[in-house]
Structure formats: C-alpha cells, structure tokens
Amino acid sequence: MRLSRRGLILGGSAMLAGCASAGASAPLTQLAVVEPIPTPAPAPVVEALVVTPPPLDPRGHVRKELMERAMAALDVHHRKIPLRDRMYLVDFKKFSGEERLYEVDLVAGEVKVLRTCHGRGSDPSHTGYAQRFSNTPDSNMSSVGAYATAGAGWGAQQGPNVLLDGLEYTNDKARERAIIIHGADYADPDFLAREGKLGRSYGCFSVAHTDLPELRERMGEGRLLFAWA
Helix, strand or coil: CCCCHHHHHHHHHHHHHHHHHHHHCCCCCCCCCCCCCCCCCCCCCCCCCCCCCCCCCCCCCCCHHHHHHHHHHHHHCCCCCCCCCEEEEEECCCCCCCCCEEEEECCCCCEEEECCCCEHHHCCCCCCCCCCCCCCCCCCCCCCEEEEEEEEEEECCCEEEEEEEECCCCCCCHHHHCCEEEECHHHCHHHHHHHCCCCCECCCEEECCCCHHHHHHHHCEEEEEEEEC
C-alpha cells in the first residue's frame, strides 16, 4: 500500500505528539526549599553608668588654696604616694588652738578635723601662730610642703609615732631632723583649756595623746601629709 505524502506528515506529527506527551508525564525532580536565615535582633543599647563621686569636703573645713595645693601634690609625687584613699593636711595659717589638721577621705569626700602643734622656732613669741618655716637642722621650726607617711615608729623619747619622709626642698631633711607625728602633753585638751593655745614642738606635728593611736593606724605608709601656710 502506498502512503501519500500527506499521510506521512500526519503520521509523523502524531508520533511527535505522543513523544511529547510521554515526556510531559515523567515526574520532575523536586527542588530543595532553603529556609531563610533569620536576622538576629539588634543588641539592646546599654548606656554607660556614670557615677558621680561625692563632693570633696562638703562642709568647707579646708581652705581652698590648701586643698588645691594638696591635690596637685598627689599628682606630682604619685610615685612615692601610692595610696589615694585619704590624705592629711595641716593649715599653718590657723591659730594653734583651732582644729587645723585634716584627714580628708578622698573616696567619701568627708573631712575629719584634729589639732596639731607647730615648732617653737616658727613662733618664738608663742603667739599661737606659726610665722616662719625652715628645713634647717636645729632650727626648731616647722617645715611646709609634701610629706609621705612612712609607717608607725617608736622612739625612746616620744614613744609611738608616725614617721615622715619630706618630698620637697622645703622639708627633705625631715628624717635628719626627726620630724615625726607624736603625742604630747602640750597638745592635750586640758593644756588648751588652761593656756588658751597649744604648746610648741621642736618642729614635729605633735597631737593629743588620745588622737595618736587611731591617727597612727590610719596614716600608715604611703599617704600624703601636706602642710602649708
């Protein structure tokens, strides 16, 4: 049987259509579904806590110039004054009967006040006011400037005391002159009540016997004592 050209074409088209349908019915490979990576929530912003230290000397016991000079001395002599929790100031402008030795708490800001003597050579007429100062041995005068406390000591004459190292040209002979902090009868309250002023030392920072034990323990070693007029 002879096939016409038209029959061949139609037959071929049918075969192609059958191939196409067979191919379309084949299962398709499924694509993997990728879950999106969740974006982390931004970290909360934490503001830095600013701690404001309490005011220094809130009751205004210490003369402004004396406080400023002492604070500057802490920085100048920081290698020899490692402890900065408290410092000790002496205001030689004040009358000897007044409280003029200050323990300044550099953390809490509070100030404790005590009395201390000056040297007889600084006040030869015994007016109660120190008028001149010296670093010269046997001058019996008080010395001004920055000292470093050098710990508790004991002397044959004065007994318990606090040793001092002078850090400036105005007081660097403190050890040679035996300038210390010690208790003395002429610094006791009954002497003040009787005489109206404290007695005079040979240049030492004499204090009342009752004040010395606690002061000796708290001063320790490596703190500033700053005296000025």
